[in-house]
Amino acid sequence: MTNFFIEDSSFRDPSGFLFYQDNVLYRQINKSYKEQYEFLIESDLYEELVKKELMISHEEVKIENKNNDGFIVIKPEVIPFISYPYEWSFSQLKDAALLTIEIQKIAKKHHMMLKDASSYNIQFKNGKPIFIDTLSFEKYIEGEPWKGYKQFCQHFFAPLALMSHKDIRLSQLLRIYIDGIPLDLTSELLPMRTKTAFSLLTHIHAHAKSQKHYEGKKIDVKKNKISSRSLDGVIESLHSGIKKMNWKPEGTEWGNYYSDTNYSDISFNEKKKIILEFLEKHNPKNVWDLGSNTGIFSRIASELDIFTVSFDIDPVAVEKNYRECVNKQETKILPLLIDLANPSSSIGWSNNERMSFMNRGPADLVMALALIHHLVISNNVPLSKLAKFFSKICNFLVIEFIPKTDSQISRLLVTREDIFLDYTKENFELEFKKFFNIIQTTDIIDSERTMYIMEKMKK
Amino acid sequence: MLSLEFILLTTFLGESFISKTFGYIDPGSGSMVIQMIVGALVGAGIAIKVYWYKLKEKFFGISKKND
Numbered sequence: 001m002t003n004f005f006i007e008d009s010s011f012r013d014p015s016g017f018l019f020y021q022d023n024v025l026y027r028q029i030n031k032s033y034k035e036q037y038e039f040l041i042e043s044d045l046y047e048e049l050v051k052k053e054l055m056i057s058h059e060e061v062k063i064e065n066k067n068n069d070g071f072i073v074i075k076p077e078v079i080p081f082i083s084y085p086y087e088w089s090f091s092q093l094k095d096a097a098l099l100t101i102e103i104q105k106i107a108k109k110h111h112m113m114l115k116d117a118s119s120y121n122i123q124f125k126n127g128k129p130i131f132i133d134t135l136s137f138e139k140y141i142e143g144e145p146w147k148g149y150k151q152f153c154q155h156f157f158a159p160l161a162l163m164s165h166k167d168i169r170l171s172q173l174l175r176i177y178i179d180g181i182p183l184d185l186t187s188e189l190l191p192m193r194t195k196t197a198f199s200l201l202t203h204i205h206a207h208a209k210s211q212k213h214y215e216g217k218k219i220d221v222k223k224n225k226i227s228s229r230s231l232d233g234v235i236e237s238l239h240s241g242i243k244k245m246n247w248k249p250e251g252t253e254w255g256n257y258y259s260d261t262n263y264s265d266i267s268f269n270e271k272k273k274i275i276l277e278f279l280e281k282h283n284p285k286n287v288w289d290l291g292s293n294t295g296i297f298s299r300i301a302s303e304l305d306i307f308t309v310s311f312d313i314d315p316v317a318v319e320k321n322y323r324e325c326v327n328k329q330e331t332k333i334l335p336l337l338i339d340l341a342n343p344s345s346s347i348g349w350s351n352n353e354r355m356s357f358m359n360r361g362p363a364d365l366v367m368a369l370a371l372i373h374h375l376v377i378s379n380n381v382p383l384s385k386l387a388k389f390f391s392k393i394c395n396f397l398v399i400e401f402i403p404k405t406d407s408q409i410s411r412l413l414v415t416r417e418d419i420f421l422d423y424t425k426e427n428f429e430l431e432f433k434k435f436f437n438i439i440q441t442t443d444i445i446d447s448e449r450t451m452y453i454m455e456k457m458k459k
Numbered sequence: 460m461l462s463l464e465f466i467l468l469t470t471f472l473g474e475s476f477i478s479k480t481f482g483y484i485d486p487g488s489g490s491m492v493i494q495m496i497v498g499a500l501v502g503a504g505i506a507i508k509v510y511w512y513k514l515k516e517k518f519f520g521i522s523k524k525n526d
Contacts, residue, residue, distance in 0.1 A: 146486075150487040202493065203493075214488035226494060233504075233505065
C-alpha cells in the first residue's frame with residue numbers, strides 16, 4: 001500500500017503540483033505545461049541553470065500521473081531544510097532577490113521568462129540560495145511585459161527597501177502579507193528621501209500610485225508593447241536598485257554578546273570540547289542550534305559535516321552568521337531568524353501553505369546553550385513547559401543550565417521582581433527527567449554553569 | 460510633485476486599453492504601465508549615455524575605452 005498526499009504549498013499554479021509518495025517528494029507536470037516544459041529542456045535553459053547551481057535538478061521518473069491532467073512526473077532534488085523569507089536575514093533576502101534577477105536574465109537569453117517572482121521559489125542549499133520551482137518558466141513573447149514584476153517588487157524590493165531604509169524588523173511584515181508587502185504601505189512607511197533615488201521612486205512610490213490609478217482598469221498589452229530592450233532596462237534597473245540596498249549589522253542587544261559575557265576562555269573552550277566529543281561519538285543526522293548568536297557553537301557541528309540550522313532572535317547575529325557562511329563558503333550551516341517565544345506559525349491558505357517551526361522538526365539533536373534563562377526569566381515560561389517543548393523537537397538535547405547567581409541572570413532581574421522561585425538546578429533536572437534520560441552532566445570549570453546531554457525517553 | 464509627474468507620464472501612455480494577459484498570477488495593470496514607463500526612461504537614459512560618449516569622442520577624441 002503506497003502512502004500518497006499532495007503537498008499543501010503548490011496548489012496555486014495549474015501547471016502542476018508537488019506530492020509525496022512513500023515519503024519521497026515528486027512533482028507532477030500537467031499537460032497544460034507540456035510545451036513550456038519541453039522548451040525549458042530543449043532550449044538548454046534547464047541545463048545552464050542546473051550547471052551553475054542556480055536551480056535544483058530533477059529526474060524524470062516512471063511514476064503514474066496522479067490525475068488525467070498529468071503529462072509527466074519528476075523527482076526534484078531535495079532541500080535539507082525548508083525556510084521562509086521572514087526567517088531570512090537582510091543579505092539572505094538580498095541574495096535571493098539577486099538570484100531571481102540572474103535567472104530572469106539567463107532565461108531571457110534562452111527566449112524564456114519567469115512567469116512569477118515569488119520569494120517562496122527560493123530555498124537555501126549548500127550555503128547559497130537556489131531556485132526550486134521548475135514550472136516557473138514560460139516562453140518569452142516579444143513585446144510582453146514581465147508578469148512577475150509586481151510580485152518581485154512586493155516579495156523582494158519592498159521588504160529590502162524597508163529593512164535598509166527604515167527598520168530591519170519590518171521584514172516581519174512578510175509573515176502577515178504572504179504575497180509580499182503591499183507597495184502603497186511600503187511607500188507610506190519609507191522616508192521621504194527615498195523618493196530621490198530613481199529605483200525606489202519608480203519601483204515603489206510611482207508603482208504604488210500607478211496601482212491605485214489603474215485599479216480595476218484593463219490595459220491592452222497588444223497596443224502598448226514593451227520592447228525587448230526596454231524590458232532589459234526594467235530588469236537592469238531592478239538589479240542595480242537591489243544591489244544598492246545595504247544594511248550594516250550593528251546596534252542590537254546580542255551583536256557583541258561574546259565579548260560581553262562573563263565566560264572565561266577556559267569555560268568557553270570546555271563547553272566546545274563537551275559538544276565536540278558528543279557530536280563525534282553520536283554523529284547526529286542534523287542539528288538545530290537554538291539561540292545560536294553568530295553560530296560559534298553551530299560551527300562545531302557543521303564543520304563535522306553535520307547539517308546544522310543556526311537559529312537566533314537577533315537580526316544582527318543572523319546577518320553576521322550568514323555573512324560568515326558566504327565568506328568561508330560554508331555548505332553545512334543555515335542561519336535563520338526565529339523568536340522562540342513566538343516561532344513561525346503555519347500560515348497561508350487553510351493554515352497549511354507554509355510550515356510552522358515545530359512542523360519542520362524534530363531535529364536529531366538540539367543545542368540550547370545559554371538560552372533557557374531568557375525564556376524563563378524574560379518570557380515567564382515555566383520549566384515544565386520548556387521540558388515538554390524540547391521533547392517535541394528533538395531526540396538528543398545538549399542544554400546548559402545557568403543559575404540565578406550568574407551575572408547574566410542578575411542583569412535580567414535588575415528591572416523586575418524575582419518571581420522565579422522554582423528556577424533552580426534541582427527543579428530543572430526534575431522537570432526534564434519527565435521527558436529525557438540525562439546521559440551526561442558536566443559542571444563547567446571556572447563558572448557556575450552546568451552542561452547536560454539528554455536523550456528523549458522512548459515511549 | 461510625484462502625482463503630477465505620474466499623471467503626465469500615464470497620460471502620455473494613454474488608458475484606452477483592453478486586457479489580454481495570461482498566467483496564473485495577476486500582473487496588475489498599474490504594474491504593467493509602470494514597467495513601460497521605467498523601460499522607456501531607462502531606454503532613453505541609455506540612448507543619452509551612448510550619444511554623450513559619441514559626442515565626447517567627436518569633440519575631444521576621448522573614446523569610451525580610454526575613459
